[in-house]
Amino acid sequence: MDYDDGEFVRVLDEDGHVVDEETMPDLSDETLVGMYRDMRLTRHFDQRAINIQRQGRIGTFASAAGQEGAQVGSTYALADDDWILYQYREHGAVVVRGLDAGYLEYWMGHESGNASLADKHIFPLNIAIADHLPHAVGMSWASKLKGDDRAAVVHFGDGATSEGDFHEAMNFAGVFDTPTIFFCNNNGWAISHPxxxxxxxxxxAVKADAYGMPGVRVDGMDPLACYAVTKEAVERARNPAEGETRPTLIEAVTYRFGAHTTADDPTVYRDDEEVEKWKARDPLSRFEAFLHRTDRLDDELDADIQAAVEDHVARIIDESSEFEADPESMFEDAYAELPPELRRQREGFLSMLERYGDEAFLRD
Structure with a gap:
């Protein structure tokens, strides 16, 4: 993946200088600092989640480190009731909409954590690669048919572009002109596959041509560029000019600093030199430098933000640790009405619980 050619939309260079003042989004100081705070919260949540995964307190976790600029920047460009459909790594999108204990409960294995996202207009986390893309097109097509102006932004990785669901969703969106923003987080690796x-x-981004929609390539390590291109795409999705199409494909060129998941060893397929080269483009330090240079952030405010971020994450970890799951909940949600075989299994399971209590989980 060639980052150095610079053939993408960019607002900030790697040192946090504005490349061209005309490209600078019109955002208030409060919004810019809020964006920085949410990127810091995403990074800290990511670090703590990995730590507690190593302690056996949550299941396998996918790190977002390095991709906060694309996730937070793009989400700031949305209205609160626009739908977000994400893969499994875009914790920054959840942070912008409100990170609470419910989200962490999902990673602890409780499906109720997914349910808590609905009030934030976020679809459930998606593990199967790319199969949420047709769902995004269906949701945005429904918005168009109903006559409301909601858009749907769907996040996915570069590996998803090899799946049939990607091509089917893109084709459907192009043919039916749906208000869908396809946001590809191209971090260079689909697990170990470059x-x-x-x-x-x-x-x-060039794949958009085949489906009759615009495609744009953006510096995914630049949160302001990601905001700008997503904002333009969302506005076009809501109110396309004559001759324009509603859907857009955005390719955010970014990088994941850590492993694909906590079950992965990236040292097997990439070297430290590559990782360090990308860390020099860290979206968090780049944005921090910009805010300091433009007097929107000082050391005191930065320290206050970091303290608030640490308190926030510590609180939701404590709250989620107190969650007590109902074993019967494993039979919920898959069907509106349980089929006979699953009803039989549930009755047998509840009978065993009544007879043996907690010891039922320890039996061979």
Whole structure:
């Protein structure tokens, strides 16, 4: 993946300088600092989640470190009732909408954590690669048919572009002109598979041409650029000018600093030199430098933000640790009405619980 050619939309350079004042989004100082705070919260949550996973307190976790600029920047461009459909790594999108204990409960294995996202207009976390893309198109098509102006932004990785669901969703969105923003977080690796072996096209953004929609390539390590291109795409999705199409494909060129998940060892397939090269483009330090340079942030405010971030994450970890799951809940949600076989299994399970109590979980 070639980052150095600079053939993408960019607002900030790697040192946090504005490349061109005309590209600078019109955002208040409060909004800019809020964006920085949410990026810091995403990074700290990510670090703590990995730590408690190592302690056996949550299940396998996918790290977002390095991709906060794309996630937070793009979400700031949305209205509160626009729908977000994400893969499993875009914790920054959840942070912007409100990070609470419910989200952590999902990673502890409780489906109720997914349910808590609905009030935030976020679809449940998606593990199967790319199968949420047709759902995003269906949701946005429904918005168009109902005559409301909601858009749907769907996040996915570069690996998803090799799945049939990606192409089917893109084609449907193009044909039916749905208000869908396809946001590809191209972090260079689909687990251990490099993006160079993922596609024969020079970029992912160029794939938009085949489906009759605009495609744009953006610096995914630049939160302001990600905000700008998403804002433009959302406005076009709501009110396309004559001759314009509603859907857009955005390719955010970014990088994951850590492993694919906590079950992965990235040292097997990439070297430290590559990782350090990308860490020099860290979206968090780049944005921090910009805010300091423009007097929107000082050391005292920065320290206050960090303290608030640490308190926030510590609180939701404590709250989620007190959650007591109902074993019967494992039979919920898959069906509106349980089929006979699952009803039989549930009755047998509840009978065993009544007879043996907690010891039922310890029996062979």
């Amino acid at each position: 993006v160079e072996n993922q596609t024969a096209t020079d970029t992912i």
